[in-house]
Amino acid sequence: METKRAYKFRFYPTPEQEQTLANTFGCARFAYNYMLRQRTDAWFQRQEKVGYHETSAMLTALKKQPGFAWLNEVSSVPVQQSLRHLQTAFGNFFARRNKYPAFKKKDGAQSAEYTTSAFKWDGRALRIAKMDDALNIRFSRTIPKAAKVTTVTISKDCAGRFFVSLLCTDQVHAKTPVTAKVGIDLGLTHFAILSTGEKIVAPKAFRKNQEKLAKLQRRLAKKTKGSANRKKAKLKVARLHAKITDTRKDFLHKLSTRMINENQVIAIETLAVSNMQKNHKLAKSIADASWSEFVRQLEYKSLWYGRELVGIDRWYPSSKRCSDCGHTVAKMPLNVREWACPECGAIHDRDINAARNVLAAGLAVSAIGESVSPVCI
Structure with a gap:
């Protein structure tokens, strides 16, 4: 194309x-x-x-x-x-x-x-x-x-x-079709949890440089406006910001390219990031993760290389639904990371179970030909 x-x-x-x-x-x-x-x-x-x-x-x-x-x-x-x-x-x-x-x-x-x-x-x-x-x-x-x-x-x-x-x-030419399919559940401690059971650690580019950045910014604030030393201090802050941005972009491009190369169908849950960032306890970590940019890269790369990207409705109970028997529990607090299904007794890792449910829902949407939710994050 x-x-x-x-x-x-x-x-x-x-x-x-x-x-x-x-x-x-x-x-x-x-x-x-x-x-x-x-x-x-x-x-x-x-x-x-x-x-x-x-x-x-x-x-x-x-x-x-x-x-x-x-x-x-x-x-x-x-x-x-x-x-x-x-x-x-x-x-x-x-x-x-x-x-x-x-x-x-x-x-x-x-x-x-x-x-x-x-x-x-x-x-x-x-x-x-x-x-x-x-x-x-x-x-x-x-x-x-x-x-x-x-x-x-x-x-x-x-x-x-x-x-x-x-x-x-x-x-741009489509890649050779493959049989693999994957569901992706996005998180903060682990950036992405795959339906295969793999957990990809978040780079946390900003968090790792937060203290150094704060130190440089304090030095910058003490410099006289218009002075040469202020320009030098400002350049140091800008260079650290550039390092953070480059680290994050490198991680996202490598991961999105890997997902496109390895899988024919990719199912991912849509998230209202702007609404989630209203939670001031998580806003910084959510911004550091850059979920929106990751999904954007998956969108255009899947279009270029002949892959299928399916978006799952944000209200789909992926975490509360048993991926083995389909039973859905009434509540699932965020502090519960592992749970046992009361119906079939299967023990689930919360995030891996969610990724498997996302994949199952994505395959159903792909087969029926309907859209549960547009890929918009």
């Missing part, structure tokens, strides 16, 4: 390239914030609707003014794309998919998007508009020759690392 696929790599710019990118980031951020202010004022002060085409005309007029001539020193494509991103942000807001667009910060993550007219890619080297030399990219994997690169996004995170993302139109 043909799909859009992004390949993200780290690269190391030369001092000249870094300065050019800094200017580009600044111009794109300025255009986004300036037009966000114009659209906001137009609506709340004059009840006028301003869309993408109006902001594009404003930007053209702005570039002709002597005080804004510096906007012409960088490639026009990323600056123009920032207006499209603003339009998308407003579209998501009006569709109630996101909050009202916020202003971009100078000390936050930066990005610039280049379309086909602003870059050259020959399969080995990438050259960006307004730069003479190709980017020094560390390729961690090979981009297929048949893949057509349509968009290049240059980004810089808060830890000072530069990344390039190449969005391609690529052909």
Whole structure:
């Protein structure tokens, strides 16, 4: 199947390239914030609707003014794309998919998007508009020759690392069918409990670095605002956050890929994560687990590689139901980790029993052709 696929790599710019990118980031951020202010004022002060085409005309007029001539020193494509991103942000807001667009910060993550007219890619080297030399990219994997690169996004995170993302139109082929099927019960002590009886320990990336992060943040709070030492302390905090994020992403990608490679059918229980995070005793651990990201990865990978992902209703009594005889007990407190079925006498590990019930329900849903619940977490 043909799909859009992004390949993200780290690269190391030369001092000249870094300065050019800094200017580009600044111009794109300025255009986004300036037009966000114009659209906001137009609506709340004059009840006028301003869309993408109006902001594009404003930007053209702005570039002709002597005080804004510096906007012409960088490639026009990323600056123009920032207006499209603003339009998308407003579209998501009006569709109630996101909050009202916020202003971009100078000390936050930066990005610039280049379309086909602003870059050259020959399969080995990438050259960006307004730069003479190709980017020094560390390729961690090979981009297929048949893949057509349509968009290049240059980004810089808060830890000072530069990344390039190449969005391609690529052909993804289904994997060889297998007979294995698995049910997954998500948890906190163990990130995932499989119907096979395997328990996968949660990485707890944030918890393991919590004390060190708190120490660095206390040091940062004591530094004078605007000082060089404050910038150094802030960078240390950002680098630790980046380490936590990278550790979590690495774990989730490896686990989701393994599940896709080994199983033809994957059944998983849907969870209302936003509601669960209202429990302040568990909110931090739930956020650290990143269940939503894991399910998102399973969704697109199963679609790409010809696997079946089945979502089970969150109210399905997977923990209270005996996987041997089907008897359902009335109550099952969270502190009960092992229980005996009063009907058949089978002794169950709470989580493994739940995973087996999730698999059974998923197979029933798959066979009947109905959806117990959409995979939405």
